[in-house]
Amino acid sequence: MEKLDFATIDELVYTEQLPNGLNVILIPKRTVSKTFGIFTTDFGAADLEFIPFNETESVKIPAGTAHYLEHKLFDKGDHDVYADFGKLGTDANAYTNDSETSYYFTTVGNEVENVELLLNFVQDPYLTDETVNKEKGIISQEFQMYADMPDQRIYLAVQEALFEKHPVRNEVLGTLDSINNMTKEQLLTAYETFYHPTNMTLAVAGNFDSEEMMSAIRANQEQKQFPKIGPFTRVYAEERNEALASELILRMNVSVPRLMVGIKDYGGEIEAEELGLRKLLTNMTLDYFYSRSGQFYQELVGEELIDSSFLYTSVIDKTFGFSMIGSNSDHPEQLAAKIKKQLHSLSIFELEDQQFERLKKRTIGKTLRRMNSIENNAQGMIWNRNRGLSYFETIPAIQQLTLNDWKSFLFSWIDEERLTVCTIMPE
Amino acid sequence: MSIPKSADAIKNNLHVHVLESKNFKTITVELKFQTLLDRATITERTLLPGVLRAGSKLYPTAGAMQNELDDLYGASLQLYQSVTGNSHILTVQMEFANERFIENENNLAENVIGFINEFLFNPKTSQNGFDKTTVGQEKEKLRKNLEASKDDKTSYADERLMDEMALGERYAVHPNGYLEDIDTITEQRLLSSYKTLLSTARIDVFVAGDVNPEITKELIETVLTGVPAGSDLRLEEGAALPSEVKSVESSKIIREIDEIQQAKLHIGYRTQTLFTDTDFEALMVGSMILGGHASSLLFKTVREQHSLAYYVGADLDLYSDKLIIFCGIAPKDYEKTVEIIDEQVAILQAGTFPEDVLEDTKAMIVGSYQQALDSIGGIIATEYQKILTGTSKTPQDMIEKFQSITRQDIQKATSKLERDTTFILTSEEGY
Numbered sequence: 001m002e003k004l005d006f007a008t009i010d011e012l013v014y015t016e017q018l019p020n021g022l023n024v025i026l027i028p029k030r031t032v033s034k035t036f037g038i039f040t041t042d043f044g045a046a047d048l049e050f051i052p053f054n055e056t057e058s059v060k061i062p063a064g065t066a067h068y069l070e071h072k073l074f075d076k077g078d079h080d081v082y083a084d085f086g087k088l089g090t091d092a093n094a095y096t097n098d099s100e101t102s103y104y105f106t107t108v109g110n111e112v113e114n115v116e117l118l119l120n121f122v123q124d125p126y127l128t129d130e131t132v133n134k135e136k137g138i139i140s141q142e143f144q145m146y147a148d149m150p151d152q153r154i155y156l157a158v159q160e161a162l163f164e165k166h167p168v169r170n171e172v173l174g175t176l177d178s179i180n181n182m183t184k185e186q187l188l189t190a191y192e193t194f195y196h197p198t199n200m201t202l203a204v205a206g207n208f209d210s211e212e213m214m215s216a217i218r219a220n221q222e223q224k225q226f227p228k229i230g231p232f233t234r235v236y237a238e239e240r241n242e243a244l245a246s247e248l249i250l251r252m253n254v255s256v257p258r259l260m261v262g263i264k265d266y267g268g269e270i271e272a273e274e275l276g277l278r279k280l281l282t283n284m285t286l287d288y289f290y291s292r293s294g295q296f297y298q299e300l301v302g303e304e305l306i307d308s309s310f311l312y313t314s315v316i317d318k319t320f321g322f323s324m325i326g327s328n329s330d331h332p333e334q335l336a337a338k339i340k341k342q343l344h345s346l347s348i349f350e351l352e353d354q355q356f357e358r359l360k361k362r363t364i365g366k367t368l369r370r371m372n373s374i375e376n377n378a379q380g381m382i383w384n385r386n387r388g389l390s391y392f393e394t395i396p397a398i399q400q401l402t403l404n405d406w407k408s409f410l411f412s413w414i415d416e417e418r419l420t421v422c423t424i425m426p427e
Numbered sequence: 428m429s430i431p432k433s434a435d436a437i438k439n440n441l442h443v444h445v446l447e448s449k450n451f452k453t454i455t456v457e458l459k460f461q462t463l464l465d466r467a468t469i470t471e472r473t474l475l476p477g478v479l480r481a482g483s484k485l486y487p488t489a490g491a492m493q494n495e496l497d498d499l500y501g502a503s504l505q506l507y508q509s510v511t512g513n514s515h516i517l518t519v520q521m522e523f524a525n526e527r528f529i530e531n532e533n534n535l536a537e538n539v540i541g542f543i544n545e546f547l548f549n550p551k552t553s554q555n556g557f558d559k560t561t562v563g564q565e566k567e568k569l570r571k572n573l574e575a576s577k578d579d580k581t582s583y584a585d586e587r588l589m590d591e592m593a594l595g596e597r598y599a600v601h602p603n604g605y606l607e608d609i610d611t612i613t614e615q616r617l618l619s620s621y622k623t624l625l626s627t628a629r630i631d632v633f634v635a636g637d638v639n640p641e642i643t644k645e646l647i648e649t650v651l652t653g654v655p656a657g658s659d660l661r662l663e664e665g666a667a668l669p670s671e672v673k674s675v676e677s678s679k680i681i682r683e684i685d686e687i688q689q690a691k692l693h694i695g696y697r698t699q700t701l702f703t704d705t706d707f708e709a710l711m712v713g714s715m716i717l718g719g720h721a722s723s724l725l726f727k728t729v730r731e732q733h734s735l736a737y738y739v740g741a742d743l744d745l746y747s748d749k750l751i752i753f754c755g756i757a758p759k760d761y762e763k764t765v766e767i768i769d770e771q772v773a774i775l776q777a778g779t780f781p782e783d784v785l786e787d788t789k790a791m792i793v794g795s796y797q798q799a800l801d802s803i804g805g806i807i808a809t810e811y812q813k814i815l816t817g818t819s820k821t822p823q824d825m826i827e828k829f830q831s832i833t834r835q836d837i838q839k840a841t842s843k844l845e846r847d848t849t850f851i852l853t854s855e856e857g858y
Binding site: 033083137142144371372 | 449450451452453477480488489490492493494496497498499500501502503522523524525527528529560564567568571572574575577578579580685686687688689720721722726730731734735736737738755756757783784786787788789790791793794795797798800801802803
């Protein structure tokens with residue numbers, strides 16, 4: 001068990017890789033009452049093709065497989081896992097995004113039992129044709145729920161317009177077709193590779209004894225047999241640099257048009273150091289230029305181009321990165337032109353040290369607020385470690401940023417070819 | 428604005444609560460202005476957070492406000508209004524770094540409270556009104572929000588259900604205001620409405636984090652000097668709850684058609700029970716058993732057994748006499764879903780639910796109360812709940828009560844449930 005002491009931020013972390021390959025992260029905090037456990041596989045909606053260990057041919061799985069599997073792991077045929085957690089007084093849940101699937105619980109008391117249950121249910125799939133078919137109605141309703149949400153639709157439209165081949169362009173749930181045609185065999189194929197301990201991390205944060213917890217986890221894993229496998233290879237088709245479409249217009253039952261400008265940051269693999277830097281600088285840049293207190297937002301409000309639905313966001317990851325800025329608007333064309341013009345002006349924006357120092361302080365304050373939460377810390381540790389980054393050293397990383405780092409980021413951030421404009425118009 | 432600055436006035440009008448906890452890397456200051464929810468003022472109130480956020484005398488633009496926040500080591504400022512039961516609450520919340528975690532910083536707490544005092548009690552005004560441009564912009568934003576809010580089908584269904592079910596009650600007032608009121612609001616009227624709010628609201632100030640209670644109380648009293656003099660109208664504890672519960676004369680069904688893929692079914696029940704009643708905890712457990720988690724009666728049947736919905740649940744409003752069942756279903760499945768829901772409510776009321784669901788639910792609800800004090804938000808909310816409901820029930824009291832609840836207690840409490848209004852938003856196909 002390796003001990004990492006982040007004294008400046010008052011956090012202590014223990015890590016260990018078990019003989020079967022499983023990564024374990026413990027973040028004890030004896031002054032809180034609850035404990036949060038999360039078991040994550042590095043397998044998300046955007047993992048659709050891979051070459052299994054010791055094989056030469058690549059295997060393709062349908063869109064929505066990761067999410068479907070997430071639903072099915074809770075089903076044990078004669079009972080469901082919610083009931084098992086319920087007996088411990090715990091509420092458990094799970095989520096799937098483009099790059100990972102996570103199962104988690106929050107508890108007060110019975111910490112070890114909850115962790116064992118979490119490991120056991122994820123590592124013991126029960127899949128039959130009958131249980132797989134039963135889920136089709138439920139996931140189809142989940143799909144229809146999102147289909148009625150314009151904000152979901154435009155988010156997805158941006159991903160579709162930006163990426164040509166990268167599977168991040170797919171909806172996490174897949175399509176109604178892929179949901180209704182899902183088979184037990186497809187789910188098992190994905191499970192065998194992506195749920196092997198070598199591809200998974202368990203993180204536990206909160207009120208427990210680290211020694212006792214780690215021993216229980218070791219003992220739990222020693223009882224189980226996993227095939228000895230080496231690394232598998234993820235396959236991605238080469239992705240163009242440019243956006244697939246410069247414009248995409250949808251029609252939908254809405255009262256006000258929605259407009260979103262998308263930026264394709266990149267569509268291929270980048271190194272850890274660059275990922276860390278890009279993630280910080282992209283978020284800081286968006287905060288600086290598009291937050292509600294910024295000059296640009298005030299201009300847009302002044303010209304009545306936006307309302308309070310205005311938002312910006314970015315997803316920066318190992319093999320893809322994209323950002324988006326937009327709002328409900330009565331004048332989507334004018335708003336798009338204005339946002340694009342502003343984005344293009346950034347490469348020659350006059351920047352001063354004082355502005356950047358303020359922005360760094362703002363970002364540090366925000367980071368501290370985020371680190372109040374043991375849930376954020378467990379998830380942050382997993383995300384960063386899986387990408388070769390150190391979560392609890394985010395604040396020193398911000399402090400070390402220089403004005404030149406920001407200038408060079410802004411110089412090449414925007415390129416007309418990598419932009420898209422997506423609109424939802426009333427029917 | 429005439430503002431008396433004596434320490435006595437402050438003590439009379441501010442209820443200061445210092446909540447010490449060493450678990451956090453930040454300190455939170457929260458001011459809550461509570462008044463009775465009112466159809467006549469709700470639209471004005473909705474505009475206030477945006478107008479106040481846009482600048483004050485000393486920090487005349489949103490940019491100047493943000494620069495000051497950045498200089499306060501990235502402190503965050505949230506201004507929002509909300510409705511709890513019968514009351515309207517304007518909240519000003521600032522969260523800032525504990526100086527322990529950053530270099531070369533001191534007096535942050537004092538500077539943050541000073542900043543609140545400045546922008547809250549010295550807003551940017553001209554000609555007896557708020558800034559004209561800002562008010563115009565906020566009105567326009569609100570208009571667009573209210574127009575677009577119909578696109579969120581779930582909250583639309585919630586609102587329509589309450590329009591019908593709580594007709595004539597204070598509770599039916601739309602928390603985000605009314606389109607038809609926007610044009611009548613001038614910058615003068617809005618400023619006078621704000622002054623009225625300041626002088627009539629009950630003001631509670633919470634400071635939570637790793638702080639010294641004595642020093643913090645003194646800081647509030649010496650720095651937060653802008654609070655206006657008191658008034659007899661200020662609310663007492665317990666004002667969020669209605670004074671009486673209602674029974675159902677005849678239950679009704681409201682259908683609406685929209686172009687949607689998924690129908691929204693929302694059913695409102697009267698509980699005949701308030702937070703202050705001795706059987707409220709039993710009702711809470713009953714509501715959880717019905718639809719509060721993934722092993723609940725509704726989840727197990729509507730979703731798991733019949734695959735009719737992705738989400739289904741029951742929600743008990745702690746500050747009212749209402750319980751809502753909600754789900755998203757295929758339009759054609761309406762009849763079948765209602766039938767299953769009725770069966771499950773009947774099982775709850777007859778007390779014939781499985782023993783393990785009862786025990787699991789109690790353990791879960793106890794766990795969630797134990798966790799409440801692990802977040803700054805939870806610590807403040809727990810304390811404020813006592814004020815809103817006028818009870819001295821602590822989380823520990825409620826936990827003990829939950830643990831002792833029996834099947835008979837739940838049967839007794841939930842037998843009072845009466846279906847009031849059913850609202851279904853569906854497509855042509857489902858009509």
